[in-house]
Amino acid sequence: MxxxxxxxxxxxxxxxxxxxxxxxxxxxxxxxxxxxxxxxxxxxxxxxxxxxxxxxxxxxxxxxxxxxxxxxxxxxLAPAPGELSVIQDAFCETHGLQCGYCTPGMILSAHALLQRNVTPTREEIVEAISANICRCTGYGQIIEAVQFAAERLRLANTPHPAAQAGKSVAEAK
Structure with missing residues (x-):
């Protein structure tokens, strides 16, 4: 077929x-x-x-x-060849992976959560990844990775103070 x-x-x-x-x-x-x-x-x-x-x-x-x-x-998920998405990079930065076998599923589950909610609580993160089994990390660093990615995404989407005042970032400098 x-x-x-x-x-x-x-x-x-x-x-x-x-x-x-x-x-x-x-x-x-x-x-x-x-x-x-x-x-x-x-x-x-x-x-x-x-x-x-x-x-x-x-x-x-x-x-x-x-x-x-x-x-x-x-x-x-990668924005371009050889690059990592924010969530992928957060897993690397926080050591949210060990053997790597569960990592793609964890990252995709976290990505789906962060697409819906850029300010998830710890409980919401745990719920989002709860259907994925990890036998290495104990989940602590995975949760930390998702929190770190959420923080980065929030900061990336926060308007610069100059932009709020009606100026471009270049004009503010």
Whole structure:
């Protein structure tokens, strides 16, 4: 069966078996290996991708079900080749990763949260990542990474005082 998918902003086509999971199509057909095959039962979160901005277990979704939706993988978060998104950089800065196996799913879940809420509470962060299992960090540094990314995003979106006064930043200097 032919399937047309929009992955990381790019339309892609593949001939697949209708029973093939989105995870398998991403990894095998499009060589996007950031989503990991963990438990393959939808429990661990290692296969998390965003479908129309919401975290989804790609091991539980058939690729044909994703037709017509925007799929974002960890590879699609980077603003440009060789660069990291704010949340990816925050995970590096705070050591919010160790083995890295859960990291793509954690980052995508955190990204979805921060798209909805730039001032999440600790409890909201815990809830957002609660469906992702990490066996290395104990979650403390992951929560810290999300808090750090939220702070950076808030600061990046805060108007400069000169702009509030009707001046450009250059004029204020």
């Amino acid at each position: 032919k399937v047309d998918l929009r992955i990381n902003g790019v339309s892609r086509t593949a001939d697949i078996e209708p029973r093939k999971t989105l995870l398998d199509v991403l990894r095998e057909n499009f060589l996007l290996n950031g989503a990991h095959a963990g438990c393959e039962h939808g429990v661990c979160g290692a296969c998390t991708v965003l479908v129309d901005g919401e975290p989804v277990r790609s091991c539980l979704m058939f690729a044909v079900q994703a037709d017509g939706y925007e799929i974002t993988t960890i590879e699609g």
